[in-house]
Each structure stands twice: as structure tokens, then as C-alpha cells.
Amino acid sequence: MRRNLRHLVLGTSAGATALALVTAGITLTGAASAAENGAAAPPSTLAAITDLVGWGTQNGGTTGGGSAATTTVTSASALTTAVGSTSAAVIRVSGTISCSGMLRVRSNKTIIGNAGATIAGCGLNINGDRNVIIRNITFRNWNDDAINVQTSATNIWVDHNTFTAGYDGAVDIKRGSDFITVSWNRVYSHDKSMLLGHSDDNGAQDTGHLRVTYHHNWFDASTQRHPRVRFGNPVHVYNNYYRNNSGYGVASTEGAGVLVENNSFEGVSDPFHLGEADSGPGTLVARGNLLVGSGAGQTGGSVKAIPYGYTPDAASSVKSIVTANAGAGRISL
Secondary structure (H helix, E strand, O other): OOOHHHHHHHOHHHHHHHHHEEEEEOOOOOOOOOOOOOOOOOOOHHHHOOOOHHHHHOOOOOOOOOOOOOOEOOOOHHHHHHHHHHOOOEEEEOOEEEEEEEEOOOOOEEEOOOOOOOEEEEEEEOOOOOOEEEOOOOEEEEOOOOOEEEOOOOOOOOEEEEOOOHHHHHHOEOOOOEEEEEOOOEEEOOOOOOOEEEOOOOOHHHHOOOOOEEEEEEEEOOOOOOOOOEEOEEEEEOEEEEOOOOOEEEEEEEEEEEEEEEEEEEEEOEEEEEEOOEEOOOEEEEEOOEHHHHHOOOOOOOOOOOOOOOOOOHHHHHHHHHHOOOOOOOOOO
């Protein structure tokens, strides 16, 4: 079906095609990289904003709860029970849920917020489980991490959330986790945004894993770790908008390989570099980035090839696209 549609729409503009297909209830996935085809990338479309792209498409894909029964939760106790069930489920978060600590999320879950959904005070912990989608939720004032992915958790998609004023990481990924996409999120009024790989001495578990795609995120005057990477290769950081980050943008450390592609940096004196604190350097390849009132960045070495299809937006369009579409409340429910 999708192969036939692709042939059917040849010669049609990207925007018109996407609008027609979305109206018909059809979305496009797995587009080849425009860079690979030698063509200029078109601006993002509705289909691109709602589709899963990147490492989360690999290893069988990420479907969350799929067509499982939907339950709506409005309290901390109901949320704890729902995410901790071993059954597949689609969980709708409604209103503001106040909680503390970390709530264990089991496999095959879609956790999606209704309009205005907020989780305040606590975070979600995916520990050794797989196939989880978290979308359209505002996380604030968490007392550990907002989202923690660890212990060989796989196939996770963190999409269209807003993170602010928490204690530690907004989205931390570690301990051999793999096949993850972090997309269309906004982080503001927060320090430690996104850690990939928790310590320098965990290479035995992490090497060959920690493969993550970060795309179309808005790092809005957040301080550091956008992301801070250990061991993962290739880690793909593309089409993100960085504004006034007082610490740094991207750090590649401990043998990691990071492709920093077609991002927009504005007012960032240290957009990307090798090594961080006591962590030794990784490798970093930068291409197609827009640096406005920002430093030149530091690169070095090579990065493994990206194995999936994708269509990057031109860096000059990233600011307008991301600020209009990133964060909670920017998807159709």
C-alpha cells in the first residue's frame, strides 16, 4: 500500500502530498535522506511531525500499546497502576498529576497526555522493558529524572513533551539501552537536559548500544547536555533548535560517535565539543549547521553511517519549524 502511494504521488509537491495523505488518514514513513539523494531538503510537513523517525524505527520498530484498550488516569495511584501493568495499554493522562519518586513503566505502553496534561514532582522509569511511547505531557519539578531509560531498555519514543524546572535529567538514557528516538520536545528553565550513558566505567555494557536519534527538539535556554554522550555510535543529533544555552550544546565523550547535522544554534558560545569534565573524547562530525552568534564548535574523527531513511530540514528553517511545533500541546489527539 505505501509503496503504491509513493509511486502515485510522484511529481506532487511535498506539502500538498503530505496534506492529502494525512487528510486520508495515511502517513509517510522511511523517506530517504535528501542529503543521500543530493537534493535540497523540503520543509517539514504534517506527516513528518507526527511520524516516528530514527533509531526507534529499528529492531522491529516502536508501537507502544498499539490498538490495546485505552484507560484514562487522573491520579498518581491510577497512573502508577496503569504504567506498571504487564499488559499492553494506551494510557491517557488527564489534568495535573502530582507525585514523587520514579514510577516503573512496563513494556508495550503508549502514555499520552490529553490537552494540558502535566506530571508534577515525579518521573517515569523504563527499566529493562521495551516498546514504550511517551507523548504530549508536560513534566515539571521532578525530584529525580523526568524520564529515565535504563538496563537494556529498547524501542522507546519520547515525543512532543515539555520539560521544565526539574532536579536531574529531563531524558536520561543509560546502561545498554538502545533503539530510541527523542523528538519534538521542549526543555526550558532547566539545567541537565539529556544524558546518554551514565558513567565512564560502563563501557562493557554500553559499547555497541546507546543508539539514539535526537531531532526537532527545542533546547530553550536550558544549560547543558543536549545531549552529553558516552559510548553510543552512531548517535544522530539533527534539526534541533538551540537558543542561549549557557553551558554547551552537544558533547561527544568516551569513544562515542555523534553526527550533529542541520541544527540551528543561536547565542550558544559552545555548540559542540569533544570530551567533557573527566570524560575523554569521542568523535563528532558536524555538517549543515547554522551558527548565529555562536562559537565554531569542535569536531574530530569519523562516525558510523546512519542506517535509516530520513529527510533533514535545512538549518535555516529549523528555528521556525521547531518553535511552532515542539513541546506538549502541538499534536492532534
